[in-house]
Amino acid sequence: PAVPVPRVDAEGPADEDSGAQAEKGIISLVWRTKESLDTVDISRFSMELFFLDELLWGDDCAPVAKALLESGLGEDIAPQTGVDLSCRFPTICFALRGAARKDARKLRAAVRSVLEDLCGHGIPRGDIERTAMAFDFNNREIKRPDGSPYALVLLRRCLRGWLYGAKPWETLLFRAEFARLRRRIEQDPSYLPGLIRRHMLQNELCSLVTVMPSARWGRRRARGEAAAVRALLAGQGRRRAVAALERMRAFQDDASGDAKASLVPGISVADLREPGGKVSLRKLSVEGVPFFVSREPTNGIVYFELACPADILPPADYPYLPFFALAVSQCGWKGLPWDKAAALVGSTTGGFGASTCTMHVPDCCVPRKEQEPETGRDWLVFSFKVLEERVADAFHLLADCLTGTDFSDTARLSELAASYYNSIKASVVPNAHIFALYRAVCLLNHNKTVDEIWNGVSSLFTAEKLCRTDAALLARRLRSLLKRIRQGGALMHVTATAQGAAAVRRCLPAFIGETGLHAPLPARVRADSQFHALTKLPFRGRGEGELFVIPGEIGFAACAMPGAPFATPESVADSVYAHYATHGLLWKEIRTAGGAYGVYLSPNSASGCIRFLTYRDPMPGASLAALEPLLRAAAEKPFDAAEVEKAVTGTYSDENCPLTPAAKGRREFLWWLCGIDGGMHRRRLRQLLSVSGADMQRAAVRFAEAAAMSGKKVVFCGKSLLSPEIQEMTGKTIVLPL
Incomplete structure (x- = not known):
């Protein structure tokens, strides 16, 4: 019963x-x-x-x-x-x-x-x-x-x-x-x-x-918080409440906390080693198709990637590619219903699908791009991970997916469109700081523009549109995309042991013959303005910044400012100073005193910018307004040896984080696609260990000057946090389809 x-x-x-x-x-x-x-x-x-x-x-x-x-x-x-x-x-x-x-x-x-x-x-x-x-x-x-x-x-x-x-x-x-x-x-x-x-x-x-x-939830919460404040003041009186607040601020400002923190065991720069090891990536060719091999101890697992150039497509197709990547492996193929195909994939592999990625070549690596035309491009990447003994079966599945998917199951396509929209919609509020950053830098270069189209709030508008699109029409568009993507050629990459890489190598001639693969075609010539148009969203008001109203009673903020170029001593010092500022003055003023759950200042030297963002911030407008005066005041302060030591060791731990074998192999492949070699990373770590207080002082001055030139300011927040200050610094208000 x-x-x-x-x-x-x-x-x-x-x-x-x-x-x-x-x-x-x-x-x-x-x-x-x-x-x-x-x-x-x-x-x-x-x-x-x-x-x-x-x-x-x-x-x-x-x-x-x-x-x-x-x-x-x-x-x-x-x-x-x-x-x-x-x-x-x-x-x-x-x-x-x-x-x-x-x-x-x-x-x-x-x-x-x-x-x-x-x-x-x-x-x-x-x-x-x-x-x-x-x-x-x-x-x-x-x-x-x-x-x-x-x-x-x-x-x-x-x-x-x-x-x-x-x-x-x-x-x-x-x-x-x-x-x-x-x-x-x-x-x-x-x-x-x-x-x-x-x-x-x-x-x-x-x-x-x-x-x-x-909407009642927010109103009840606001009333409850107001009642709690009134009860607190009534119970102890305003004078005692203010005194308690002042004691808390005094505790936060107490410099003796630094002395106590020094009692915690730590490491020094002298304890750190200069990076060693070699990049394992090798470039080969099979049947005229570039084949990259990363030999790593993967415990008997093979990680394979087939990177097809997306930039052979016109810009108008770009918004559809993330959904295509989701749907292409989940709609069935060659007469096999989607659920049977998914069960076959699940009993054969440990993961099977597709994704998008866009690569940017730093200015100093442009000469390499001229030698390796596949660098700095946009890609649709098919991938699987499989036990070494099932490699041949996985290649059969991938070949069937590439040659036999026709998206004819429109009911399944509608399910996937709804799931895609719901997934993006559910991620907006928890990850609004990332969405804000995508908007803040989306016009910086082609890479950042495509990132916004594929991963930013622009993709939310695309997903909502897909849910309203006739499934038969959507199926025709996806079939057309698959046909043209296959015609564009591909690169291949594997991360595996020597035995696993050999198993892949044996399967490739038949796989290439069955799918008709060839080396990647050149990228289509497109104007940046065509991609910029795809990031334009419906808005109210006027201004350079953007304000997005979201459910809830919390806020997020982001902006970007000019930074030092990639692979320069200045870019390394900038990273050390950014670590210091994030965990020091910004942490104290914006997180501890201001109430934000997180605050981050991080250079992206490959794109020549410094990114600032706050997370779960009750005062996002105030945080943006405080950035320039905080950095200007910090530029006048010298750095003692202890501060330099902590900043360098902290930055080193961020940049020399251990990777899994699969992640290490993929990083090497992505570096190659960006025109970067492993030697640059090792040189950067060596330079990092020699950063001095004078280097940090010069970086502090650069940050203060850059803050005065910060570009578009972006805020995501609930209606209760809206203020004239936020609306003035943003200008445009964009309503999200949530």
Whole structure:
């Protein structure tokens, strides 16, 4: 019998004029496991939960995800979906985005129906193999999530069990535990259905949660904050409250904190080594197609990239390329429906798809561009990662995708368009500082303009337009793009061990012959103005800057100013000074005193600019206005030896961060596409270790002078933060299709 499920209804931020879009939100079905982590075999228990998570809704072709996407109850799978083992009682969540509140019970019934069908009729073998491949691959692959060291990944695995009484190494023994899981699945057909029944179908610890956007949320929050302030003042009086605030500011200004911080162990410049090692990238040719090889210890995994020039296309096609990259591997091919193709990909590879990237050649590297015409171009990159023993199968898949995709499944195309729009829409507020930066620098050079078209808020407007486009018309455009992209030729790159690279080399002649590949065609000649036009958005008002109103009660700001050119001693000193300023004066004035969650000042010497941005900033206008006076005052201050030491070691750690083998190989390939060689990076690190206080002083003067010439100012903020100051410094107001 069905277990009664309590209902939880909540609201989140939305604009007053969000209209019909506020009628849809996220509906989640959440189970709390009956078992706590201190009463189970954690290695087995966590393995089972993660396997169920990947099996049931790990991708769009997983049974629950596919059924719900096809049900019409929502638009795509919400990012809240997954297993959380960070608490004593783990939770399992399935969430659908773009769903109506009235359909919450229907969603629960649909999920239950799929789970019951799996338990009653059995789990398809293909789904089990797809999940097993994902597990094996994820364990073999060396990853650094969010840039953190791989050692932390391993330590977190230890912590999962150690916190609840297990020995630290027990939750590290993945392969042995996974082998036991596979045996249980093979020997007992009722094993996986039994887990589904226990943790979901027969689990009364379940909630149905709806979160809908509402303008009321912001009003209630503002009233609540005002009431809290009044209560605080009433309880202790204005005089005591002001005195407490002054004590806090005095504490923030207390210089003795620096002396206490010096007691924490650290490293000195003398402890740092000059960079060594060699770039492993080699350029070869197979059947006339350029082939780059990065030999790295990848633990038996092959990373392959096929870079097709996007700049053979007219500018009008550029806005469609990110969606093309999403759809080309998810619509099926050669008569194979999308879900069958996705299942085949999932059981063969650890990742398969396409992406866009644009490369910029610094001025000092222009002579190399004349020798290597493929540098400094725009690319559409097809890629896969696969175990060495499955390389041939992966190339067959890629060939079928390139030669057999026709985008004829218009229903799937509509699903993908909705998912694409929702993903960008959901990322705007959390990443508004990045979107603001794209806008601030989008006219700086071709690379920055294309970045805005492909990754900035311009892509949000494109995504909204795609959702309104007739699917048959969209399919014709995508077919045309694929045909012309194939005709444009390609570069090839692999990161692998010697054995993996040899396996790729053996497959390439047949792959090239089947797909008709050749060396890249030259770029089409286009005027910058044609690309600039693609970044123009509908606006109100007049001015150089831009203001974007977003849901919520927070703000973000960005601007850019001139910086030193790439590969010069000045650019290295600028990086050291920017590190000092970000973690010193800007941190103190804008983050600590001003309340912003983050503030960043970072040079991009390849484009000759210095970028300033703030994150979750309650006063974005004040932060922009404070930048020039702060830098001007700092330029008059000399630097002592301790400050230089901290700035240099901190910058060195940022620029010499360890990379995974896959990331190292890809970085070398991208450097080549930008006309940069590894020797430049090593020289830069050597120069970094010799930066002096006088170098930093000169950089401080340059920053102060550059701040007076800062260009377009961009602000993203909620309506409650709007002020005459912000509107005056921005001028244009742009309404986002959120």
